[in-house]
Amino acid sequence: MAVELRWCHSLSEASFPAVDYEALRQRVAGSTPFNHLGWLRAAAHALGPRQELAVLLGHADGELRLCLPLVRSREAFGPLRVAVVRHLGYPLSDRIALMNELPVQAAGQVLRCIRQRLPHALLQLSEVCPALADEPWLECWARDSSAFERRLGCRVPVHRISAADRQEVSGDPRYKLRRARKRIAACGAVERRVLADAANIGALLDAVSAVEDASWKGDDAVGIFSGAQRRQWMYRAFTALAAQGQVCAVLLELDGRCISYRLGLLEAGRFYDYNLAFLPEHRDLGSGRVLLEALIQWGLDEGWTWIDASRVSLDNSSHQLHERQTEFIEHWRLSCFSWRSSGVALGLVMRVWQWLKLRGLGRSLAVKTLSVRTGP
Structure with missing residues (x-):
């Protein structure tokens, strides 16, 4: 099978095969809204302005079989500042499928093409599902790298929606839900489902972003709407997906004002619970758990099959879907270090750091470094 690779500078330019991309996206198993x-x-x-986008397209037998939108920038790793290439969407895309149907024989050709067009020390793909991180491709890329790392990022709890969800949940979550509902009823707040479309998406985003800005996420500038760059991205992205009927939210409103919400994306009967926030003065309501239950009931009514959590901490995750999870999905981070001097050095630093962590020295070194940086 002859493989033809070419570069495209934009996803919006006339030469980008948008129709073929969508056909490829529909064929690739595990494709997500991201x-x-x-x-x-x-x-x-x-x-x-310092981030460079380049889109690698691969055709075989006259059909689009590969699309890798890649971004190169310079990032600091301790004392090193090196060129890094990532999949477009980092760090706000929760889970990605690699849009790739090329045979494994093309793996080396693809990697060499990336290195020629986007010279780098590190090529890193984050939030990749194990079924999509094709093992033969990884083996090929690992052999062609000065160092290679395949690291588990998190185990995302997921809930399979079933008829059993019509019944009240059992155990401790039942009492937590009952108490939260009593507090919500006492203050007079009401739930509302919103299936966003082109007409109402702007008002929905204004309402939920205002809640996030007032929450601890806004205070710490870690929210999806924090800063002009993220806000622009979220408004454009959710507006585009709302036009396809893929944006859903459950809101808790008091006197017509949103005080808490869960916002997510729907793809092929799978709901991705992407973001939530609440006003700090209503933190004691326990609204997050109630709104999660509202999503499950909405899924029952509409025939959804799954509800997935957003990214969670690998250890000690407090996501409320853990109480209802039936399975989990792993997210992996793939790191390919090049043979350039910066790539070899960065790979060496990574291996030394992992060696120190395994021996319990990494944490003590990090604490000492922090004390030096924050000292008088």
Whole structure:
């Protein structure tokens, strides 16, 4: 099978095969809303001036079989500042499928093409599902790298929606839900489902972003709407996906004002619970658990099959879906270190750091470094 590779500078230019991309996205198992062209175009619009986008397209037998939208920038790793290439969408895309149907024989050709067009020390793909991180491809890329790392990022709890969800949940979650509902009823707040469309998406985003800005996420500038760059990305992305009927939210409103919400994306009967926040003065209501239950009931009514959590901490995760999870999905981070001097050095630093961590020295070194940096 002859493989033809070429580069495209934008996902929006006339030469980009948007129709063929969507056909490829529909064929690739595990494709998520974060692979949607609307989401990726919004991510591209939000790139900074020092971030370079290049889209690698691969055709075989006259059909689009590969699309890798890649971003190169310079990042600091301790004392090193090196060129890094990442999949477009980092760090706000929760889970990606690699849009790749090329045979494994093309793996080396693809990697060499990336290195020639986007010279780098590190090529890193984050939030990749194990079924999509094709093992033969990884073995080939590992052999062609000065160092290679495949690291588990998190185990995301997921809940399979079933008829049993019509019954009240058992155990401790039952009492937590009952207490939260009593507090919510006492204050007079009401739940509302919103299936966003082109007409109401702007008002929905204004309402939920105002709640996030007032929450601890806004205070710590870690929210999805924090800063002009992220806000622009989210507004563009959710507007594009709302036009496809893929944006859903459950709101808790008091006197017509949103005080808490869960916002997510729907793809092929799978709901991705992407973001939530609440006003600090209503933190004691326990609204998050109630709104999660509201999503499950909405899923029952609409025939959804799964509800997935957003990214969670690998250890000691407090996501409320853990109480209802039936399975979990692993997210992996793939790191390919090049043979350039910066790539070899960065790979060596990574291996030394892992060696220190295994022996319990990494944490003590990090604490000492922090004390030096924050000292008088």
